[in-house]
Amino acid sequence: MTKKWPLWISGKWREAKTYEPLYNPHTNEEIAQIGQAEPGDAVEAIVEANAAFQKFRSYPAHARAKILAKVATIMEERSEECAQLIAREAAKSIRNAREEMSRTIQTYRFAAEAAKSNFGEQIPMDASEGGENRFGFTIRTPIGVVTAITPFNFPFNLVAHKVGPAIAAGNSIVLKPAEQTPLSSLILAEMFQEAGLPEGVLNIIPGKGDVLSEALTTHPHVKKVTFTGSVEVGHIIQQQAGFRKLTLELGSNSPFIIDEGVDIDHIIERSVLGAFSYNGQVCISIQRIYVHQSIYTRFLERFVSRTKQLVMGSPFDEDTNITAVISKKSLERIQSWVDEAIKEGAHIECGGKAKGNVYTPTVLTNVNRNSKVFRFEIFGPVVCVFPFDTLDEAIKDANDSRYGLNSGIMTPSIDRAFYAANRLETGGVIINDIPTYRIDNMPYGGWKDSGVGREGIIYAMREMMEEKFISFKTN
The missing domain is CATH 3.40.309.10 (Aldehyde Dehydrogenase; Chain A, domain 2)
Known part of the structure; x- marks a missing residue:
């Protein structure tokens, strides 16, 4: 009998109302039963993520960095297991799967470093008339709840490019993995829990995109949406998200x-x-x-x-x-x-x-x-x-x-x-x-219908934060 995988919300496994079989694309064999989140589950995950954010936003940078570095270490120890999982649910060759795991581990390590490198800049206020005796600077602050919708083709590494910078910035995140490759995301629940991530900071809700999309893009607690997938779905998400911050990676030829x-x-x-x-x-x-x-x-x-x-x-x-x-x-x-x-x-x-x-x-x-x-x-x-x-x-x-x-x-x-x-x-x-x-670690993103925004850990992290200007009058 294949294993049932529930939803991961607020640091606990939650039973779903329905489960659907997941098949190996190469052999057509059933490999798991995956819980299917409903809009109510997405709302619950977002609410729990928002509550967790209120505490996590004050976590010091070094603590966030340690969690991400620990995840990288755990992942490295379980690298072959994860590669085998990719080969099973995505039909990626085992060599390519191992290459993906190597990159994913590095991505989380980049995120750990980025957590400690969040700084703004000084503004020369006296460059302008009326700016004398003033000190100006910018800071970057975490934005809040990030929702992430990820594709099947790099089920570990493209998830890392969303989860890593979100946590590095001090945000909480609700992740909806690709319908074809949910296991690579669900296994992250165990790794981040072992690494000491507070409950509710990472929530994982597999399910159908057309069922969950509206909740993930329109709930008032959601401050940032990041999506990798097709142009057609990207346009729908852009319309739904309104004035929220948005990153869309929509492919190419x-x-x-x-x-x-x-x-x-x-x-x-x-x-x-x-x-x-x-x-x-x-x-x-x-x-x-x-x-x-x-x-x-x-x-x-x-x-x-x-x-x-x-x-x-x-x-x-x-x-x-x-x-x-x-x-x-x-x-x-x-x-x-x-x-x-x-x-x-x-x-x-x-x-x-x-x-x-x-x-x-x-x-x-x-x-x-x-x-x-x-x-x-x-x-x-x-x-x-x-x-x-x-x-x-x-x-x-x-x-x-x-x-x-x-x-x-x-x-x-x-x-x-x-x-x-x-x-x-x-x-x-x-x-x-x-x-x-x-x-x-390079900036990655497109022009035209290839999307908006940039990924690459530092660049994604900046897009998951708000920049605040502060002016201090002296004398």
């Missing part, structure tokens, strides 16, 4: 420009990794590759050849590269988009079909710019490759998107690198590496 003069031998492995890591189910996965005409044919041949070598199999096999996508619905959508692209003139260089719950890594050329595989975020193992003649042409095509999260350019020319960096319409430009590159 990241472009990667490979300029003339680049050594192909040095970029194939990274290009394949950027396109197909975790089956392309990464917000900054490479979806569009632009290759200078002079090296296009050689690149395409090498890229397709290496893609065909990727190993499809069980997430628990150490050699596996490609596993099942997260759901049958996602599999069907990917297939329909690829089929549409083919009807509109695209050529399949490799892949293009499903094998069980696994979608074969797919490379497309001659893609119509109006096809969904070009216009929207496919969130699957599919990449489109295009030749270009001039850098301006590649930049213009890369910018022809509703999204703007990360972009990348490989070039031996520093002038062309900065030229592209200044013109690419994305929140991050990765020079001489893939746009899929991310470390957990």
Whole structure:
């Protein structure tokens, strides 16, 4: 019999009225029964979080830092257990799952450091007439209850990017994990309790987004909403949240420009990794590759050849590269988009079909710019490759998107690198590496429909605080 997981509210497990089975995406086996929160549960969690905040806001920085550092230590001790959990509920390859755990531990350690680095600035009041004999400065104060809605693709680390800075800032938090990967969040209850986090500061309520969204975004105690997911849901949350502080991470279809003069031998492995890591189910996965005409044919041949070598199999096999996508619905959508692209003139260089719950890594050329595989975020193992003649042409095509999260350019020319960096319409430009590159202390966020606000521990922490100016008249 599979284990039942209730809700975690105010430091205690609370039985839910209903439970739903959670299935392994690769094998379809039932792995747990997950309590489904209702709007009343969300309200209770928010009220308890607000009560806890009234005390936690006065916790000294060093105490918050110790809790977060302790969580990192506990997580490190349980790292393999957590990686196995990711592989089971998200069908992420065990190698990728271990990499995620390594990053997650580091993320909580960054949060512990950030808790001790919260400071404002001095304002030179006498720079203005009438400012004589005045001392001005700013401080950052915790905002209150933060509600967080997280995605399935990095069920530990993207949760850490919301929970870590919220606690570092002195806030309380209500977390609604992805419906597909709730276990990676629920296990945090044990870790934070062991680390000494006061009751009510962290609350975890799995459930349906459309059922819980309104409570999580409109309750008067909620001061900040942070969401990672689709553009469509992000727009709904933005409308619901009103004047509350808001961070939205809404995905991308990241472009990667490979300029003339680049050594192909040095970029194939990274290009394949950027396109197909975790089956392309990464917000900054490479979806569009632009290759200078002079090296296009050689690149395409090498890229397709290496893609065909990727190993499809069980997430628990150490050699596996490609596993099942997260759901049958996602599999069907990917297939329909690829089929549409083919009807509109695209050529399949490799892949293009499903094998069980696994979608074969797919490379497309001659893609119509109006096809969904070009216009929207496919969130699957599919990449489109295009030749270009001039850098301006590649930049213009890369910018022809509703999204703007990360972009990348490989070039031996520093002038062309900065030229592209200044013109690419994305929140991050990765020079001489893939746009899929991310470390957990860098600012991370998008332009256009890729969202608003920034993550990266210090940056997220600032967005979870209020800045207050204080003027002190002397003499």
